[in-house]
Amino acid sequence: MTAGVPLLEVRGLTKSFGGLTAVRDVDLTLQQDEILGLIGPNGAGKTTLFNLLSGSLPRDAGSIRLRGREIAGSPAHRTCQLGLARTFQVPRPFLSLTVFESVLVGASFGRRGGGEAPWARAERCLRLARLLRRRDSRVAALNLAERKRLDLARALATRPYALLVDEVAAGLNPSEVKETVHILRRIHEGGVGIIYVEHVMDAVMGVSHRVQVIDRGRTIAVGSPGEVTRNPTVIEAYLGGSDGGGESDG
Amino acid sequence: MTVFGGRRPAWRLWALAVLAVALAAPILVANPYTSRLSQLLFLNVALASAWNLIGGFAGQISFGNSSLFGVGAYATAMLWLAGVPPLLTMPVAAAAAAAYGAAWGWPCLRLRGPYFAIATIGVAEATRIAVNQFDPAGGASGLTLPIEQDAGGGALYVMGAVLALGSVLVSDRIRRSRLGLGLFALREDAQAAAASGVNVARQQVVAFAIAAALTGLAGSYYAQFTLYVVPEKVFGFDLSISLVLMVLVGGIGTVAGPILGAAVYLILEQFVLASLPDIHLAMFGLLLMGIVLFEPGGLAPRLAQAGSGARSLIRRWRRPGGTS
Numbered sequence: 001m002t003a004g005v006p007l008l009e010v011r012g013l014t015k016s017f018g019g020l021t022a023v024r025d026v027d028l029t030l031q032q033d034e035i036l037g038l039i040g041p042n043g044a045g046k047t048t049l050f051n052l053l054s055g056s057l058p059r060d061a062g063s064i065r066l067r068g069r070e071i072a073g074s075p076a077h078r079t080c081q082l083g084l085a086r087t088f089q090v091p092r093p094f095l096s097l098t099v100f101e102s103v104l105v106g107a108s109f110g111r112r113g114g115g116e117a118p119w120a121r122a123e124r125c126l127r128l129a130r131l132l133r134r135r136d137s138r139v140a141a142l143n144l145a146e147r148k149r150l151d152l153a154r155a156l157a158t159r160p161y162a163l164l165v166d167e168v169a170a171g172l173n174p175s176e177v178k179e180t181v182h183i184l185r186r187i188h189e190g191g192v193g194i195i196y197v198e199h200v201m202d203a204v205m206g207v208s209h210r211v212q213v214i215d216r217g218r219t220i221a222v223g224s225p226g227e228v229t230r231n232p233t234v235i236e237a238y239l240g241g242s243d244g245g246g247e248s249d250g
Numbered sequence: 251m252t253v254f255g256g257r258r259p260a261w262r263l264w265a266l267a268v269l270a271v272a273l274a275a276p277i278l279v280a281n282p283y284t285s286r287l288s289q290l291l292f293l294n295v296a297l298a299s300a301w302n303l304i305g306g307f308a309g310q311i312s313f314g315n316s317s318l319f320g321v322g323a324y325a326t327a328m329l330w331l332a333g334v335p336p337l338l339t340m341p342v343a344a345a346a347a348a349a350y351g352a353a354w355g356w357p358c359l360r361l362r363g364p365y366f367a368i369a370t371i372g373v374a375e376a377t378r379i380a381v382n383q384f385d386p387a388g389g390a391s392g393l394t395l396p397i398e399q400d401a402g403g404g405a406l407y408v409m410g411a412v413l414a415l416g417s418v419l420v421s422d423r424i425r426r427s428r429l430g431l432g433l434f435a436l437r438e439d440a441q442a443a444a445a446s447g448v449n450v451a452r453q454q455v456v457a458f459a460i461a462a463a464l465t466g467l468a469g470s471y472y473a474q475f476t477l478y479v480v481p482e483k484v485f486g487f488d489l490s491i492s493l494v495l496m497v498l499v500g501g502i503g504t505v506a507g508p509i510l511g512a513a514v515y516l517i518l519e520q521f522v523l524a525s526l527p528d529i530h531l532a533m534f535g536l537l538l539m540g541i542v543l544f545e546p547g548g549l550a551p552r553l554a555q556a557g558s559g560a561r562s563l564i565r566r567w568r569r570p571g572g573t574s
Contacts, residue, residue, distance in 0.1 A: 054445060076444035085445070092442035094435050096503075105435040108428050109447035158447050 005068045007032045007193040008053075008084070008162050013062030015052055022048040024217040026062075028195075030162060035184070035194045037208030037225070039201075041237055045217040046197045047089055050164050053195075054086040055079035067161060083111045085160035089167045089197075091147040093139040100126065100135045103153045110158025122157055128186055129153035130179070145176040152183060162193040169203040181207050205229070213237070264419075271411045279403045289475045291516050292410030293468055296417040298496040298508030300464035303421060303457050305494070306503035307430060309437030310359060310454065313490045314370030317354075317377040318347040318462045320485035322469025324381070327393045327479045340470045347466020348459045355458035360451060362440065371487070378485035392480030395473065406475050413471055417464050422505045424457070433457055437503075488531075495534050499541050501548025510550050 008030040015023040022045045030036050051057040055076040064072040066084050094102045107118035126132045129149040148168050169177045181203050198204035205225040213221040215237040278288045304310050322343035329339040358369040382390045424430045432453040435443040440450050473479050500511025522530040
């Protein structure tokens with residue numbers, strides 16, 4: 001019955017901090033069953049965009065529809081319960097809890113329903129994130145790659161329709177990146193739509209169906225990974241841009 | 251140490267605690283001094299356990315629990331003087347304290363860390379000053395309760411034991427519950443907890459209201475055994491501080507910590523009070539410094555460690571041929 005309605009549809013999203021417009025009139029569409037890459041130079045507004053979508057920051061203007069339902073203005077916990085979950089650029093673990101307990105938080109407080117006991121869902125998500133072996137370890141004992149996968153497992157345990165993944169490959173070695181991308185694919189195969197912010201180009205270009213490029217708070221290109229990498233505006237944003245030739249943001 | 255879930259409920263431990271409290275009763279109640287000591291111990295255990303729900307589990311350090319204690323004490327005192335049997339005033343005391351706690355906890359718990367702590371001091375002091383001015387409640391001179399209706403040492407012992415064991419039981423149940431899991435999560439990282447679906451504001455207010463109800467009950471109990479309530483005492487800042495000290499010394503965020511801290515505090519207070527009045531707080535301050543420097547988790551986790559070490563030692567010793 002939701003056929004034809006995009007999983008996530010964002011229109012005219014805007015956010016300013018004082019005089020700086022971090023996100024300006026951004027439109028974004030995530031189709032059912034899609035991985036959308038979101039790239040852009042540092043400071044382009046990608047993480048601010050995630051904070052707006054997930055309800056961590058109040059927006060100035062714009063609409064956010066999840067499966068046709070307006071969710072803009074919902075606080076962070078409500079957004080999660082409605083089925084839009086996120087991970088953090090720098091993992092934010094519950095340090096004194098065990099790995100299992102951390103994922104159980106997501107499984108206990110996320111979107112209701114599913115007919116599966118929270119502990120069973122927590123174990124399933126741990127297995128998918130390849131952390132079952134570390135089930136009873138303290139989170140404080142995990143390394144960076146494991147913490148990133150734990151963030152993914154915790155978000156997945158909330159039963160999201162759509163998942164916002166923020167730089168899950170940053171700082172990892174090539175084999176860890178490969179493993180993490182594999183886990184993203186598995187999550188996607190499980191029926192979860194993903195918006196994936198990433199600077200590691202191999203990872204994001206390899207896994208995304210479409211890529212949207214953001215620069216200075218604005219969308220400058222959308223298309224397949226191949227189209228986007230050939231786009232002159234995108235090349236300009238990544239390679240030029242910083243010599244101060246362009247107009248400054250008001 | 252797992253903070254959530256953990257092993258099966260320790261029924262044997264609970265049975266042992268009830269048995270010990272029951273067996274000690276005749277000895278303690280026989281003597282007015284030990285009778286009063288046991289009442290104070292039960293009071294402190296209940297108060298420290300309640301404080302730990304919000305201070306330990308949710309990580310929100312409150313210096314304002316005296317405001318909840320005072321509401322409970324005054325609810326019982328005023329109703330008692332109006333002719334209500336003291337036992338029947340207890341539910342009212344709990345409800346009044348829970349309502350007051352929820353009313354000021356709702357706005358204040360949006361603050362975190364030192365900001366919350368400072369706000370609680372403000373609320374508690376404002377409450378104390380207001381009650382001081384409130385003539386229907388006796389103003390600054392307080393209320394004296396009828397001695398001829400004293401419940402007697404035995405009844406007060408049972409009431410205190412139920413209050414203390416009940417508070418610890420509530421604390422243990424919350425630790426294993428969904429509410430407890432949400433509290434631990436928001437203590438570690440409120441934003442990450444919210445992103446995982448935890449309604450941070452509501453979880454904290456619910457926990458605070460439960461803590462307030464227990465604190466109000468303890469206030470009611472206090473009124474029944476001292477038979478005298480006065481704002482400087484039941485709404486006093488000293489009381490709020492002593493709870494923080496007890497839990498930090500015993501072990502913050504654990505179920506056993508508040509029990510241990512309450513006992514240590516009482517022993518120290520009695521021991522030092524006899525010879526050097528008013529030095530006990532300084533002594534406790536020194537103890538606290540030692541704890542923070544050398545054993546930041548408090549005494550309980552270290553004792554548990556020592557206990558399990560001793561158990562495994564005994565097991566090895568008992569096992570035939572188990573020399574290693």
